[in-house]
Amino acid sequence: MTIQNTKTFRPDERGLIEAVDALRGGGLVAFPTETVYGLGADAQNDNAIANIYAAKGRPQFNPLIAHFSDISQAKRHVKWSNIANQLAETLWPGPLTLVLERHSKSNLSQLLSAGLPSVAIRIPAHPIAKHLLVNLGRPIAAPSANISGQISPTRPEHVHADLFGRIDGIVDGGACQVGLESTIIDLTGVPTLLRPGGIPADIIEELILTRLAIVQSSDAIRAPGQLASHYAPRANLRLNANTKGTNEIMLGFGPVECDLNLSTTSDLVEAAGNLFSSLHILDGDNPTSIAVSPIPETGLGIAINDRLRRAAAPRPANNQ
């Protein structure tokens, strides 16, 4: 990471203006929500989202939650439903995340939803989170503000200890109230509890008069045969390709001849930001096979290669 210093933004008017400016410029700003401290970035900026993965040192691109200031802003990005409306009207703002089908006109980053046709959305209640969302005027992606694999931060000092020198700033808003992550409900099919959290599942069941189906662990969505299959393009992928074969279309990296380039300057953050949108674009041409340049197995290259290897793995015919 190139950031040398991490600012502390006070939760007053001036501090919050600086925090919004940093977000608007594509920076990373940690801020309190009622659950835990989130690591925020403009949810429409692929490069900023790629920097979240880099700062957290995540070895995989699991999808992130997009935070909104109000329901009407959120509705523009998803296919809204009666059940979503019922839950949103009662439990938002609050620690509830809804997974809904992505609207075809949504300009949320493809990397944010890791190329999935769905997106996870939430309206946080914390006044600082709300202030940032309203003043930025755009949705904010915000996973927990910790190094991957560490405990979620509930105080600014926790964020500082993990991420100093890796992010642009931290809004000091004291301790978080809930200290538990949001409850995640998938509404793309039968209502399913993907992760228990700040709002108990039985409250949700009472509201929608339906028992929630349960996924054992949110990791299950990344397991082969589950959502992982949706991550894959229809075309076959040939990895570590140095040249394009007959009937192939080529996704390049670095100074190579190709149809689309993840980053001509071999910048892994730029490549991560372009990965999912590029796969969608190339797959749209219905090629038989996509050849992909070698990607170095360092930094974000690890997550890029993880994603590419999964997309290249053989899939059962009914899973495509």
Ligand code: AMP
């Ligand atoms: P975190 O941001 O660390 O609180 O975690 C976000 C959680 O939301 C992860 O468990 C993701 O797998 C889940 N998530 C985000 N987007 C989606 C989606 N489109 N479909 C299913 N799960 C999602």
Ligand code: MG
């Ligand atoms: Mg986390």
